[in-house]
Amino acid sequence: MSEAEPAAVSLSHRVPDLGALELLIAVARLGSLGRAARARGISQPAASSRIRSMERQLGVALVERSPRGSRLTDAGALVTDWARRVVEAAEAFDAGAQALRGRRDSRLRVAASMTIAEYLLPGWLIALRAQWPGTAVSLHAGNSRVVAERLLGGEADLGFVEGLDVPSGLDGAVIGHDRLVVVAAPSHPWSRRRTELTAAELAKTPLILRERGSGTRQVLDAALGGHGGLAEPLLELASTTAVKAAVVSEAAPSVLSELAVGEELTARRLVEIPVRGLRLGRDLRAVWPTGQRPVGPARDLLGLTRGG
Amino acid sequence: MSEAEPAAVSLSHRVPDLGALELLIAVARLGSLGRAARARGISQPAASSRIRSMERQLGVALVERSPRGSRLTDAGALVTDWARRVVEAAEAFDAGAQALRGRRDSRLRVAASMTIAEYLLPGWLIALRAQWPGTAVSLHAGNSRVVAERLLGGEADLGFVEGLDVPSGLDGAVIGHDRLVVVAAPSHPWSRRRTELTAAELAKTPLILRERGSGTRQVLDAALGGHGGLAEPLLELASTTAVKAAVVSEAAPSVLSELAVGEELTARRLVEIPVRGLRLGRDLRAVWPTGQRPVGPARDLLGLTRGG
DNA sequence: CCTGCACATAACCCCAGCTTATGCCCTCAT
DNA sequence: ATGAGGGCATAAGCTGGGGTTATGTGCAGG
Numbered sequence: 001m002s003e004a005e006p007a008a009v010s011l012s013h014r015v016p017d018l019g020a021l022e023l024l025i026a027v028a029r030l031g032s033l034g035r036a037a038r039a040r041g042i043s044q045p046a047a048s049s050r051i052r053s054m055e056r057q058l059g060v061a062l063v064e065r066s067p068r069g070s071r072l073t074d075a076g077a078l079v080t081d082w083a084r085r086v087v088e089a090a091e092a093f094d095a096g097a098q099a100l101r102g103r104r105d106s107r108l109r110v111a112a113s114m115t116i117a118e119y120l121l122p123g124w125l126i127a128l129r130a131q132w133p134g135t136a137v138s139l140h141a142g143n144s145r146v147v148a149e150r151l152l153g154g155e156a157d158l159g160f161v162e163g164l165d166v167p168s169g170l171d172g173a174v175i176g177h178d179r180l181v182v183v184a185a186p187s188h189p190w191s192r193r194r195t196e197l198t199a200a201e202l203a204k205t206p207l208i209l210r211e212r213g214s215g216t217r218q219v220l221d222a223a224l225g226g227h228g229g230l231a232e233p234l235l236e237l238a239s240t241t242a243v244k245a246a247v248v249s250e251a252a253p254s255v256l257s258e259l260a261v262g263e264e265l266t267a268r269r270l271v272e273i274p275v276r277g278l279r280l281g282r283d284l285r286a287v288w289p290t291g292q293r294p295v296g297p298a299r300d301l302l303g304l305t306r307g308g
Numbered sequence: 309m310s311e312a313e314p315a316a317v318s319l320s321h322r323v324p325d326l327g328a329l330e331l332l333i334a335v336a337r338l339g340s341l342g343r344a345a346r347a348r349g350i351s352q353p354a355a356s357s358r359i360r361s362m363e364r365q366l367g368v369a370l371v372e373r374s375p376r377g378s379r380l381t382d383a384g385a386l387v388t389d390w391a392r393r394v395v396e397a398a399e400a401f402d403a404g405a406q407a408l409r410g411r412r413d414s415r416l417r418v419a420a421s422m423t424i425a426e427y428l429l430p431g432w433l434i435a436l437r438a439q440w441p442g443t444a445v446s447l448h449a450g451n452s453r454v455v456a457e458r459l460l461g462g463e464a465d466l467g468f469v470e471g472l473d474v475p476s477g478l479d480g481a482v483i484g485h486d487r488l489v490v491v492a493a494p495s496h497p498w499s500r501r502r503t504e505l506t507a508a509e510l511a512k513t514p515l516i517l518r519e520r521g522s523g524t525r526q527v528l529d530a531a532l533g534g535h536g537g538l539a540e541p542l543l544e545l546a547s548t549t550a551v552k553a554a555v556v557s558e559a560a561p562s563v564l565s566e567l568a569v570g571e572e573l574t575a576r577r578l579v580e581i582p583v584r585g586l587r588l589g590r591d592l593r594a595v596w597p598t599g600q601r602p603v604g605p606a607r608d609l610l611g612l613t614r615g616g
Numbered sequence: 617c618c619t620g621c622a623c624a625t626a627a628c629c630c631c632a633g634c635t636t637a638t639g640c641c642c643t644c645a646t
Numbered sequence: 647a648t649g650a651g652g653g654c655a656t657a658a659g660c661t662g663g664g665g666t667t668a669t670g671t672g673c674a675g676g
Binding site: 097 | 322368387401428576612
């Protein structure tokens, strides 16, 4: 079959939906379709048919059925592992989305910078829910100024900002660190350099970057100002994901937040290129109105982020 | 773990399905519901209604509609970022599943250890597809012995194994490194130690571990053999995901593959605890039958994994 | 041998999501 | 000013995937 490449049918037609993946994970854990069905609140035939159609869709036998129960096949174990990662991402999505809904009765109102809201908050919220179930959290994302306004206006109980200083009127505690890193594909010449890159070299190399106006772009512009300024980008893209994909395939480097490329670095899909004498770090801070140390749920969340 | 599954209606009821997430991402990129609809091969009303029902489901306005097009709201931008991560996980799932299907006409037949198949291969396959589209890959997962058998039996073109030595009859190249790391929740006392942990201390501490027989468990057992052997685990769980969750909440440490906890470490949901004088590293190797250097698609894939 | 458990099959129902057809609104060029 | 066009919404109707209940089959163990 000659799978025409442009309209390469969407993922949703080739990947089972979340319900099916959750069911598969339940089967893995419980060792029987029937028990998994009960755990997920559906009938046994529904589970049976769901798993079967998943096997048909993937073209792989996932579970070995027997009159004593069901075990995963080798392929099934692998598929289940991959499924868990999809479900984890979905859980993060859910945690974030629930917070965005911003119900009035939230016990904890958080205001956070975009980077923190995007990469870190969902994980914190999941941990918070695990540890103190029933804590309704609402989230508002915005830049440092907005975060400060909401805290001082009593519209938020706890804030998170990245940057060099704490907005006036607020107290804060450093809870982590973000750092822009120069990354390239493993096949790029820079990945094999023995000598460190210099800031000047970096400045004069056309990079793949997010479009002007993005936070990381601004930081980078400022940091390289003293080294002749940033060269004209080779490519400007709208999303970080697009940039990462382009770095892998276009064989040009980029500069991205460590938080955005952590996974790619550990999997060596991307390689970090050290740059001599360039400091592109930013502290991540929790902040609150001066004098008003967080209490209750705010204190709980703060604890999760820094090991309280 | 008693896991009392509090009927918290499944994720699939709270998270839009993949089709909807892909559509949202298309809207973000193209700036109009109609264009996004066309890009995804559905009609404009379908897209309109899909987005609308997603907004209803999440309880958040995602796009700002105007007679000139549609832009994301602030919340929409955040949701889209989270959606991208779900879709990325789904892409990895898809890439892996397609390879598992193991079509006979595959141009590249890979045999890999479980750890590599689980964490690294999907990413490589995505990159491979991006760079050389149309390379059909088939995957078989098994331990080192199985990988060697398949290579020597001509049933696989390229293998990947982890471990200290190269199986006899095979040549290999180191393509990466895996390392078991001791991890604890940020709130755990070990996270604030000023002095390094000793292997003996680690050995006598009850840990949260995967069940006996798992690969990482075996390596750990062996490494601590000289330090009095491993203490009785505090908890034995079936999946790595379950272990990670327990470490965060149960406040006991664990030892896991760096590949499994990379993301948690960069997000500081978990903290790595250095241990004095304990080497828990394993090389990751690509392998092939002695003398038969990989050519064609196998060489392409090999290049991706090590920067050829 | 019968009971219990686990999975499969069958018949039916419902609704999410798709399509086509059409209408409204705004902008821009004639 | 006006008509054309792009963009979103509404309406009506179809389809299929996923759900349910009821029932059948196969194997282990008291």
